[in-house]
Each structure stands twice: as C-alpha cells, then as structure tokens.
C-alpha cells in the first residue's frame with residue numbers, strides 16, 4: 165500500500181503541509197476563505213527541534229493500536245488505510261493515548277481527527293505531499 | 307473442518323473472531339451470547355445516557371458482521387460448563403456444543419456486596435450492560451435523586467451520563483478519593499473538584515451500611531434519601547467456567563502470553579483474565595477494552611493454528627468527565643520502591659511521569675494529553691531512557707527526542 169514517508173533531511177520546516185492539509189479537509193474551494201485568520205487543525209504536524217524538522221502524520225500501521233483500542237468502533241481499516249467515522253467517535257481520546265507516533269489530534273470541535281490519505285476528501289491524493297516544495301514527504305510504496 | 311466456540315460476545319469475542327478469520331477462513335465459529343445483542347461498545351453506555359451516541363452507533367461492528375465472518379451466534383444462551391474430556395461446552399438449556407478450541411471471553415459481573423435491606427430498594431440498578439442502561443433510563447425522571455455507590459470509573463461515568471437527566475446525584479465510596487485504582491490522592495482531588503463544580507455531590511470515606519426503602523443509612527451515621535440507586539462497587543471476573551473444569555484461576559483466569567489457560571485447547575481473553583502487566587512485572591486483571599480486543603485477537607490466531615503472542619499489556623485509561631481529560635498508564639512506583647517522579651503542574655493541569663531503573667513505568671496526565679501515546683509507547687516497549695532525550699521528552703511529547711536512526715525507521719520505514 166502507498167503511504168506517506170518522510171525524508172527529514174529535506175524538510176525546511178515551512179509548515180506548508182499543515183496549511184495544505186487543513187485546506188484539503190475544510191470542504192472549502194478558496195484557501196483564503198478556509199484558513200485566513202483562523203486557527204488551523206491539520207492532520208499532519210511539523211515536529212522537530214532547533215536542528216531538525218520533519219512532518220508527522222499517521223503511519224497507517226499494519227497492526228494499528230488505535231483501531232484495536234478505540235472504544236466506539238469509530239476507527240477502522242479500509243484496505244489498509246486507517247479511517248475514522250466522526251459520527252461514531254465520542255472523543256474519549258483513547259486513540260491518542262495509544263498511538264506511538266502522536267499522529268492523532270483533537271480537531272476543531274474536540275472530536276479526534278487523523279490523516280486519511282485524502283481518500284475521504286475530494287483531493288484524491290495527499291495534499292501535503294503534492295504541495296511540499298522540497299519533496300520532504302512522499303507518497304509511495306515501500 | 308474445525309469448530310471454534312467462543313463464550314461471550316463482547317469486544318474480546320470480536321477480537322477472537324477476527325483473529326481466527328485471519329488464519330482460517332473456513333471452519334465454523336459458534337458464539338454463545340448471554341446478552342441478546344450483537345457486540346456493542348460497553349464503554350458507551352454512559353454516552354448513550356448523555357445523548358452522545360445511540361443504540362445503532364454503539365454497535366461495535368456493522369450489521370452484517372457475523373454473516374460476513376461466518377459465525378453462528380446463539381443469543382440469550384448461557385454456557386454453564388466446559389467438559390474438557392468430551393471437548394464440549396454445555397448450555398444452560400441442555401445442548402452440548404463440540405469444540406476443537408474454545409475461547410472464554412465471558413467478561414466480568416458486577417459485584418453486589420451483601421448490604422442489609424437491599425431487597426427493600428425498588429429502583430436499583432447495576433451499570434454494565436445495554437439492558438441495565440435502558441432500565442435505568444426508564445426509571446429516572448427530571449425530579450429523581452440518584453445515589454451511586456462506588457466512585458470508580460463505572461460509577462462516575464454513570465453520574466456524568468445521568469447529570470442532565472435528573473435533579474441531583476450523590477456518589478459515595480468507602481475509599482477516601484475518586485478513581486482510587488488509577489489516580490493518586492492529588493490527581494483524584496483535582497478530578498473530584500471538577501466533578502463537584504459540575505454538580506456531582508460526594509460522600510467519600512463513607513458508604514451505605516443498610517437500606518430501608520428509599521433511604522440509605524451510611525457508616526458515618528448520615529442518612530441519604532434517593533429515588534434511584536446505582537450499585538457500582540466493583541466487578542468480578544467470570545472465572546468459574548474454567549475453575550470448575552480444573553483450570554487455574556486467581557482473580558481472573560490465568561493466561562499465558564498466547565492466551566492459553568492451563569486446560570488444553572481452552573483459551574481465555576478480556577476482562578475475565580489475568581495476564582502479565584509488563585509495567586508491574588506481575589499478573590493482573592486488566593479490565594480495559596484495548597486489552598480485551600488484543601487478547602481476543604491473539605487467542606483467535608492461536609486457536610486457528612497460527613502463532614501470536616500478546617506480551618505488551620499494561621493498564622491504561624483515557625477518561626474524561628465534563629470536558630476534563632485524564633490519561634493514565636502503567637505503574638507508579640514510589641521512592642521507597644526505587645521509583646522517581648517528574649512533575650509539572652498548574653491549577654488545572656498536571657503531568658506526572660514515573661520512572662524506575664532507567665525506564666518509564668507509568669504516568670498520569672490531566673490536561674496535557676497531546677500525543678500522549680509517545681509516552682505510552684516508552685512503557686509498552688520498555689525503551690531504555692538513555693536511548694532517548696528524556697529531558698526533552700519530559701517537557702514535550704516530540705519525536706525529536708528519539709535518535710535519528712530510530713526516527714527514520716518510524717517515519718520512513720516499514721510499519
């Protein structure tokens with residue numbers, strides 16, 4: 165399965181991926197309208213320290229601890245892509261307690277959100293990867 | 307073709323079904339379900355009372371689940387005996403169901419202490435099942451006074467669920483603090499304060515001694531009158547099927563890391579078991595949903611002839627009440643046991659990281675819950691703290707604290 169992989173030596177720490185992610189999942193067609201002047205809730209986060217940056221999003225684990233631990237059955241695997249049913253999620257945060265990568269976060273209204281590889285929105289391919297200026301994140305089979 | 311039998315139909319059973327099917331798509335699976343419901347999310351019963359979910363959304367799996375998984379479910383049937391020589395499971399109403407391998411996924415039952423006069427209380431409920439919840443829902447009105455015995459997770463979740471539906475709620479517990487099994491004194495008092503601010507009344511270090519109709523006489527001499535009583539004192543693992551058959555049980559059914567009991571071809575999973583808590587180095591009942599699923603799945607794979615081990619169990623809980631989240635994991639060793647503590651706190655947030663012998667053994671987080679799984683993984687994987695930048699990690703759950711090599715593995719390698 166294709167996944168998003170990180171080449172940390174190429175990450176500029178520009179945070180563009182975060183903006184592209186938030187826009188892709190906003191349902192809006194105009195980026196300024198979707199994001200301008202608002203706090204953003206991306207599903208990919210640039211992590212790092214003074215010396216290194218890298219963007220972290222869901223690894224779509226083969227043995228996904230989040231899915232096995234979800235108390236509401238909201239997380240599931242669709243042909244290997246780990247998806248969340250926002251309608252079922254009750255916001256208990258158990259998934260955040262178990263994900264070893266810190267890949268889930270609380271979204272705008274407290275509900276949990278995660279990367280779904282842009283399969284569930286209208287992008288069709290990960291918007292973060294498409295917009296990365298330095299190919300520091302790639303979407304490929306490994 | 308083999309026949310697998312699963313006793314119980316909760317999350318551990320679902321894990322078992324999925325484990326079996328990952329290794330054997332052919333053989334028969336028979337599920338014996340005392341409850342007359344397809345598998346549902348037991349922790350959601352309080353969210354149901356709160357109106358945050360409904361009976362359809364509470365289903366753990368889709369409506370066509372058993373059909374797709376090729377399972378026969380016997381609803382409303384209770385297993386009463388495992389005949390290990392004949393290799394059958396005997397149902398209460400008579401029939402014996404043959405098995406090649408059986409998994410006991412029977413969960414736990416509410417423990418009701420022998421309290422004088424309890425029989426004179428008309429409106430009394432446990433809070434474990436959908437049926438309990440629907441009965442409780444039918445009994446409360448906006449004018450009800452509710453007394454909940456037990457300030458553990460189940461009692462407090464019940465209080466939260468009922469809050470907007472009744473006039474007042476009192477929770478009592480013999481322990482002197484709330485959530486005494488997972489929170490230390492200071493964290494418990496933070497949580498208690500928050501619950502009180504949200505209208506829950508507490509009587510701690512005190513409990514009902516006897517009842518007369520709708521009045522509870524407390525150990526302290528106080529009396530509490532109520533319309534509805536909820537008994538949430540504790541639960542006991544359902545172990546008798548295995549102990550009666552000669553298998554070893556303690557507070558739960560003893561299982562190996564392959565989920566075998568001491569009886570050949572009899573496996574067990576979920577709340578009815580006692581497995582190794584690796585943060586503590588001892589067997590313990592770990593009555594939490596993630597454990598139930600993972601044990602069930604492990605049992606299923608092994609029953610079907612595959613090979614799986616579940617040797618990373620730790621206690622962990624993410625619980626929220628009225629918007630305040632607390633996360634706990636692992637074991638907390640005090641200084642006298644060789645442990646050390648790192649702490650950060652403000653009025654409404656708290657972080658406690660417990661370390662011992664160069665490992666993170668446990669934590670309590672209130673408020674600061676972002677990316678907490680990075681801490682949990684350190685406990686689960688027993689990551690030596692000298693292999694990471696723990697000074698950085700204490701302050702921040704960041705993957706920058708890991709070596710470049712391990713990070714490249716995590717983010718760029720196989721998963």
Ligand SMILES: Cc1cc2nc3c(=O)[nH]c(=O)nc-3n(C[C@H](O)[C@H](O)[C@H](O)COP(=O)(O)OP(=O)(O)OC[C@H]3O[C@@H](n4cnc5c(N)ncnc54)[C@H](O)[C@@H]3O)c2cc1C
Pocket residue numbers: 235256313314315316317318319338339340341348349350351352383384385386411412413414433434435459460463464544575576577578593594595596598623624625
């Ligand atoms: C109110 C509440 C809130 C909770 N919140 C959380 C939470 O936030 N996070 C968390 O991790 N966990 C939580 N839990 C615990 C969690 O629900 C359990 O750990 C989990 O459901 C255990 O699953 P299980 O399959 O082992 O057992 P169960 O879900 O108890 O299933 C066992 C089933 O077996 C059936 N059975 C028993 N004996 C027999 C028999 N002889 N024959 C046939 N059938 C039988 C029972 O009727 C039952 O349906 C909560 C529990 C409650 C009650």
Ligand code: SF4
Pocket residue numbers: 221222223224225228229230231246262263264265266267268278
């Ligand atoms: S959210 Fe975390 S645990 Fe779940 S699949 Fe993604 S990386 Fe794995």
Ligand code: SF4
Pocket residue numbers: 233234235236237238239248252253254255256257258259260276
């Ligand atoms: S927060 Fe939502 S998705 Fe995460 S474990 Fe709880 S119910 Fe499942």
